[in-house]
Amino acid sequence: MIVELTEVTQFDQVAALFGEIWSLDVAASPVPAELMCALHLAGSYIAGAYLDSELVGASVAFLDASGGLHSHVTGIRASQRGRGVGLALKLHQRDWALARGITKIHWTYDPLVRRNAHFNLVKLGARPVRYLPDFYGPMAEGDSDRFLVEWSLTSSPPAVSGSDALTVAVPEDIEALRRSDPASARRWRLDVREAVQLAFAEGYTVTGMTPDGSYVLTREAE
Template identity: 35%
Template structure:
């Protein structure tokens, strides 16, 4: 695979390419796309729109905008075309975003992600060093494309750009979390969430999610809704008790929750 280069985007043609990437990455309806004009306007007012390129082709992008807090950016979208996932393009986009923000006095970045998509949770928590402590039920309302089929619950990722943990993880492969012996806040059999354990007191807990949430969304609406309700119950409960998601383990997919 050829080398990936990241840079800020400029001009209507490159912004239109971002709109097309949104269609390809998420399969969104036109009403769910961030249009070219808005991308340009947000960039004019201090937002970030950057692209990842391979041999001159844009294969991914990141889009973030300013907030009421001048030290905080909201990162609304990060997308990479499927053939280029695993090339490091997403990580390079986030490194670029971190450097760009720090150069402008921005010290924290937040974004939302689906709590049941294991690859996203793994990337955000384990590879980037973000954490999450806020559960947002049906945050965007009904969605289209790959996100259709269940309420749009989201976690709010918090990325402390000055944290040693963040720097270490984005520039070196992070170790697998130590999870042996940790109590688990739910019981899963096959693909079904069967029980929630809401009385655990350990400083670190596990919460298991599906192995292939995308397939469940496409093929089993009843199971998708059951998982949404289950994650809303368990994660919402433990976040309210002072836990936050701090890491992610694979095989099976499990959040590591730690008490502040």
Template identity: 30%
Template sequence: MSSLRRELEGVVIRRAQSPADYRACQDAQRKAWGIAEDGYVIPVATMAGANLHGGLVLGAFQADGAAAAMSFGFLARIEGRIGLYSQLTGVVPGRQSMGLGRHMKLLQREFARADGLPVIAWAFDPLQSGNARFNLAKLGVRVRSYVDDMYGPRTDALNVGVPTDRVIALWDVFEDHAPLDDPGDAPSLIAIREGLPAAVPATADADRLWLPIPHDVAALRHERPTVAEAWRQAVRRAFQAAFDAGYEAAGFVREGEPRCGYILRRRAGD
């Protein structure tokens, strides 16, 4: 078992080691996503099996045994390479300001490096600008695949009533990819027509492309659901067309409207 460990304000981030740890991670998962349906909670047996056979279950454990955050990953084949697929990382409400998610990602990278795993992958909602900025601008991941409605209908608070479209983050743990931080005059993949977003064809010879998204999609889904759905469909079409044309997302800007979106570049060799 790995000795991965970090101590922060009142919690210790470490690998889960017991059934009690796994149950604490289940409780953290319920709280982090507002899950009311047990079918979405990872079973103890699944976490234990993965944790003992090449995967990784991390918890941010308090002195009373409760978990303020958790992360679950398992061995997977990722674009032809064996790596770690991080199924989820979540922080319970009230503890998000501690940087627990970032520390868990860094421990995942430490684990992958120690085990000789060259890549970590995970899925995220492409319209969640905070997650996108963290993944691309802070960690330096790349994105080059889009999955329509990956999980199907969900009932948790973050996903209820919305198709679960996801993009896949790829994090090369032995390489540092400097994220793009300025789209310059890159052509936009989204145009606003009659107040609604629409995907537009990419310029075939552009070195970079700009794919804007809403700054706060959660508020938009609450206040203007029709507009939010138009954004989801436009971003889906724009990403799929760009990926098919050989581009990848390699940077993210989040400076408020309208400077909020992905910077894409041509993949090496394309």
């Protein structure tokens, strides 16, 4: 069950869940409970996913300057991943936005995390619009590069057009690679960063993924 959250006690539960997911102290949660209080007052989106009475996922989003909704953080308890909770939260967020006349949702994700890329691009149909190097500054896993993606709620992704296409590979499991071979993970980061930034500079956009998990970038034929 997905419900919009409105109470301080609920925000405390979300902060605790986020702390658990990212192995942080509650005080270091990506969105502290007191900030959720302010976001709720300002009309932002805060929702929780419940299994019976247990909070197993949550999402926090706020309005952005473009008139869209920026989904800042969505987290799912590890035991519930792969069971459709993330998709249910995104669809709830979509309905919430459309009910308020909002037609686009933005968020960021690590371009090297293949499962998130597949979920965002293939399952939802969102599209990367900017590459943000080291967006959050140094983090435990190293550089915090992110794709900024845009999810159009009222139209399907544009059909891939133009005959000029590139692919950019990403590792199968970057999180495991960071633990087993940090130097190799760092090389992947720099190689993907360089390839995507060069392609964007030449007019390419990310338009999908191959079955084996590489990004597909295309541009209009001249």
